[in-house]
Amino acid sequence: MSPRPGGKRSGRRPGESGTREAIVRAARRLFADLGYDRTTIRAIAAEAGVDAALVVHFFGSKQQLFLVVVELPFEPAAVLPRLLAGDRAGVGERLARFLVAVLEDPDGRGRLTGIVRAAASEPEAARMLRELITERIVTPLADTLGVEDARLRANLVGSQVVGLVMARYVVGVEPLASLAPDALVRAVAPTFQRYLTEPLG
């Protein structure tokens, strides 16, 4: 393969969908590496080898591009009903096993740590993620649970997931950071079980 023309378009111009895809890939890489704040339209354009004006033309703003790029590593509306179906006494462990598997996969971990870091980095990103999380996770999870307090239960599960992402993968406190995945599942499954199915007090 020939080397990528650095920053300047040259030779054959890629089609529109190829250009969009290159911008999304560049944005995903920079948001993950630098966080939301320090990533600029200009830097994304340079990384993708296109003009900044083209990024604005396709995506409008950094915020809008961010929402396109921030893809969850799984589709909650598809996954959650499957995890919650069947034996209610095992739902905490099934959810824990699923989430730990996502987090032990480099791509899944990269996406989730990117989302958590972006949410922490500034109010604008936090606001966007509040809407994303509510629409894409809290509502499907609450609809699937179908009990009173379902939204609060979904929030509580989410708070423990975000806390694990921060403690184990972002900050890396020990011994949690080195804990074997199976032991992590056993440690947090009863927490999910209680938040999902037991009285909240």
Add this chain to the structure above:
Amino acid sequence: MSPRPGGKRSGRRPGESGTREAIVRAARRLFADLGYDRTTIRAIAAEAGVDAALVVHFFGSKQQLFLVVVELPFEPAAVLPRLLAGDRAGVGERLARFLVAVLEDPDGRGRLTGIVRAAASEPEAARMLRELITERIVTPLADTLGVEDARLRANLVGSQVVGLVMARYVVGVEPLASLAPDALVRAVAPTFQRYLTEPLG
């Protein structure tokens, strides 16, 4: 009171301790408002009304100043033994009640959200906070618990606390963000109880 001389020292020069204190106050405000990344020595100096060279003279670097400024809203080595003393069956609720009280106080909430946001914002801040958390929280909590797996138990409690800070105060997902403090205590106390005293599976 006369207005503060804006950016330039004029009139009576404050004593060294007054200047240090002004720098710490300015740094605390900027780290909380802007996060770790976007706060510069130059901006701290301007906010404190002193030369940037004086900030470096007193504190060395942004990292060192950050560690001086990041004060926990309570002293774990003093508080934890008191919370963990007595009836072991009530330890989760005592810890939940204490932490929710700290988080409902504007100063305590400001400090803890500042720490969590800084930890998320970049690897250097995360590394510093890993050491701070291990030394100031995990070790005293583990020493007080005095059981096997005590450090892992302390990590798990910390992960739920960090997750609550993120979900309720930084991102603000509903209904968790509006939940009454007493209901929050009841919702999370059994999680802390299990992480501290029950089998981890």
